[in-house]
Amino acid sequence: MHMEIGNLAEWVTGLAELAAVLTTLFFSFYQNYFDRKHKRGLAARSLRTLATSAMDSLAVAEEAGVPLTYEAKSADRSYHLFNEWLRIKTIVADPASEPIIDAANEVKGILDNCTSMDRATRQRVDKILGSLPR
Numbered sequence: 001m002h003m004e005i006g007n008l009a010e011w012v013t014g015l016a017e018l019a020a021v022l023t024t025l026f027f028s029f030y031q032n033y034f035d036r037k038h039k040r041g042l043a044a045r046s047l048r049t050l051a052t053s054a055m056d057s058l059a060v061a062e063e064a065g066v067p068l069t070y071e072a073k074s075a076d077r078s079y080h081l082f083n084e085w086l087r088i089k090t091i092v093a094d095p096a097s098e099p100i101i102d103a104a105n106e107v108k109g110i111l112d113n114c115t116s117m118d119r120a121t122r123q124r125v126d127k128i129l130g131s132l133p134r
Contacts, residue, residue, distance in 0.1 A: 036096040043100040044132040051107045054082040059117040068115050103128050
């Protein structure tokens with residue numbers, strides 16, 4: 001039984017098709033990686049902004065003589081926005097955002113339990129926020 005190798009044009013065509021398939025696969029995986037990285041960075045930036053805004057707002061309320069009770073925190077617009085963002089992010093979470101959600105839950109726990117926006121509280125939150133990807 002004799003098998004023909006084929007002419008040069010067929011080989012070149014076959015190699016070009018193989019290169020096209022490999023290029024398509026590479027760009028598909030790269031785009032997926034880039035999208036996940038972008039979403040994770042966006043979530044981290046949102047968490048930093050919202051948590052900082054909530055801390056600043058609670059500090060202003062405390063300076064105005066408002067005790068940081070559950071009711072006072074619930075009435076605070078920035079704190080409420082942070083909580084709503086976390087609730088929505090948890091519902092629509094993708095696996096890439098899980099570390100961000102875990103960090104946000106840690107921040108929420110600290111803010112929920114604090115009775116004062118003192119330096120130690122800010123440092124605990126800043127340490128968590130500093131560990132997030134940029």
